[in-house]
Amino acid sequence: MSTTPAKQRIGLFGFGVVGQGLYDVLHRTPGLQAEVSRICVKDRFKDRPLPASSFTFHKEDILTDPHINVVVELIDDAEAAFDIVSTALRNGKSVVTANKRLVATRLQELLDIQRETGSSLLYEASTCGSIPIIRNLEEYYDNDMLSRVEGIVNGTTNYILTALHEPSSGGYASALAQAQKLGFAESDPTLDVEAFDAAFKTTIIAAHAFGVVVSPLQIVRRGITSVTPFDISIAQQQLRTIKLLSRVQLHGSGLSLLALPALTQNTSPLAGVRNEVNAVRLTAAFSDAQLLVGKGAGGGPTASAVLSDIAALRYGYRYEYKKLGQASPPVVNHDVEVAIYVRGTNDQITSIPFSIVEVDHRSSSGRYVIGHVQLDALHTSPAFLDPETFIAILPED
Ligand SMILES: NC(=O)c1ccc[n+]([C@@H]2O[C@H](COP(=O)([O-])OP(=O)(O)OC[C@H]3O[C@@H](n4cnc5c(N)ncnc54)[C@H](OP(=O)(O)O)[C@@H]3O)[C@@H](O)[C@H]2O)c1
Missing domain, CATH: 3.30.360.10 (Dihydrodipicolinate Reductase; domain 2)
Structure with a gap:
C-alpha cells in the first residue's frame, strides 16, 4: 500500500447534518492530523456557525486547489455529487462520500473512473451509518x-x-x-x-x-x-x-x-x-x-463512518472489489x-x-x-x- 502525505487537507462539500457532524468529530480527534481547508455550500444567505472565510460557493475552489488532497462529499444532491466526485478523482484527489444514491445509481461509472485514475473512493457512511459493513464485506468476508x-x-x-x-x-x-x-x-x-x-x-x-x-x-x-x-x-x-x-x-x-x-x-x-x-x-x-x-443515521454516527474512511486513506486504503472479478x-x-x-x-x-x-x-x-x-x-x-x-x-x- 502507498502512503499519503502526513497531513490530510480536506475540501468538504456540504455543511448540513453530516457535514457539521464531521466538522465536530474532526475537532475532537486531534491525533488524526487532518484539517478542513475549505467548505463548499450552496446557500449564500444561510447563517453559519463558522466565519464566512471558511466557506466557498464555487466547487473549483476545492477541486482545483493542489493543496487539498482529500475531498469529502456530503451534499444532498446526487447529480451535483457525481460531478464533484468524478472531477475530484480525475484531479488525483482521494474521495469520501456518504451519498448512497450517488454510489448505487452510478456505481459502474465510479468503478471505471477509479480504475482509470487509480484514485480511491470510499463510502462506508453510505450504508448503515456507523456500522462498518462495507469494509467488513471487502476484507473479513473476502x-x-x-x-x-x-x-x-x-x-x-x-x-x-x-x-x-x-x-x-x-x-x-x-x-x-x-x-x-x-x-x-x-x-x-x-x-x-x-x-x-x-x-x-x-x-x-x-x-x-x-x-x-x-x-x-x-x-x-x-x-x-x-x-x-x-x-x-x-x-x-x-x-x-x-x-x-x-x-x-x-x-x-x-x-x-x-x-x-x-x-x-x-x-x-x-x-x-x-x-x-x-x-x-x-x-x-x-x-x-x-x-x-x-x-x-444522524450527524455523529454517520460522521464517525466518514472519519473512519478519512483515517483509512492515510495508509492508502482502497476497495479492491475482488468479488467483481469472479469467473461466474x-x-x-x-x-x-x-x-x-x-x-x-x-x-x-x-x-x-x-x-x-x-x-x-x-x-x-x-x-x-x-x-x-x-x-x-x-x-x-x-x-x-x-x-x-x-x-x-x-x-x-
Ligand atoms: N442525515 C443522515 O443521517 C445521513 C445518514 C447517512 C448518509 N447521509 C447522506 O449524507 C449526505 C448529506 O446528508 P445531510 O443529512 O447532511 O444533508 P443536509 O443536512 O440536507 O445538508 C446538505 C448540505 O449540502 C449542501 N449542498 C447541497 N447542494 C450543494 C451543491 N451543489 N454544492 C455545495 N453544497 C451543496 C447544502 O448547502 P447549504 O447549507 O448551503 O444548504 C447543505 O450544507 C447525503 O448524501 C445523505 O444521503 C445522511
Missing part, C-alpha cells in the same frame, strides 16, 4: 462463502415503525415529523418511506458481498406508507414485528434482492432493533450467522418462493397468484391473506403497484 446479507438499513423507517408499535403511538405523520426533527430523515422523506434509500443500500451491499453491479431498479422494492394500525395488530397477534427489510440472498447461481416490509418473528434479533438503529445479519458457510448493530458471478433471479402477508381489497388480493394460502381472513375491519407466492409474480401483480395495499414478507428466522 473468502467466506456468504449466502445471505439482510438487515434493517434505514433509520427513518425503523424509527417510524418502532413508534407505530407503541401503545401510545401518535400515528404515522407524527413519527415521521419526529424523525425529521432528529435529523434522521433524508431531505426528501419519500426516499426513506418508499424504500428507495433501502434499495440504494441493498445495491451497494450486493456489489461488495456478491460481486454484482445491479441497478437499484432491479431491487424488489416497496415502502411502508400503507401500513395501518390493523396491520400492526395482526403482526402482534402473530408474535411478529413489522420492519423494513433489505435482503440479498443466493439461491444456487441466482441472487434475489429486495427491500420490503417484513413481519419479522419476535424471536429474531432483527425484531428487537429499535428506533434509528440499524442491523445487518450476515450468513456464511463457515462463520454461520453474525449480527452487526449500530446507529444508522451470480445472476439476478426473482423466481423464488416467499411467504407473504397481504392486506387489501378483494380485487387486489386475488390479483396475487398464490401457490399456497395458509390464512384467508375476512371481517368488517379488513381482509388479509397469508400465503406463498413467487417473488417475481408478486412484483408484477396489480396489488404490488396499489398504494393502499400493505404487503410484507414473512421471514422464517
